[in-house]
Amino acid sequence: LKCCNEVVININELIMDNRHLTVREIGDKLNISKDSAHVILTQDLGMHLVAAKLVLRLLSEEQRCVRKETTEDLLQTCDAIPDYLDTIITSNKTWIYGYNPETKAQ
Numbered sequence: 001l002k003c004c005n006e007v008v009i010n011i012n013e014l015i016m017d018n019r020h021l022t023v024r025e026i027g028d029k030l031n032i033s034k035d036s037a038h039v040i041l042t043q044d045l046g047m048h049l050v051a052a053k054l055v056l057r058l059l060s061e062e063q064r065c066v067r068k069e070t071t072e073d074l075l076q077t078c079d080a081i082p083d084y085l086d087t088i089i090t091s092n093k094t095w096i097y098g099y100n101p102e103t104k105a106q
Contacts, residue, residue: 008044011037015047 027037
């Protein structure tokens, strides 16, 4: 499916301005279907999606307030208890499966 040059150019400009746009958002902005936007992106412009789950999203005002309050609480606790950060366990989001050799259940 080849589309008219104007739509292809508009999609290319949208993507170059904001690479975080979804296919649905592109379709909505240009009044075309999500499927047409996807075809233009992949076939006409030769683009493909890379690591979509790693793209940061913008926080809402409420989420920002909660994050700010949590950070302030953490800083106050660190000031009050000097070794507090030593008690925090961090992770790199690796999946860990529990395994019981007696039941062979995961």
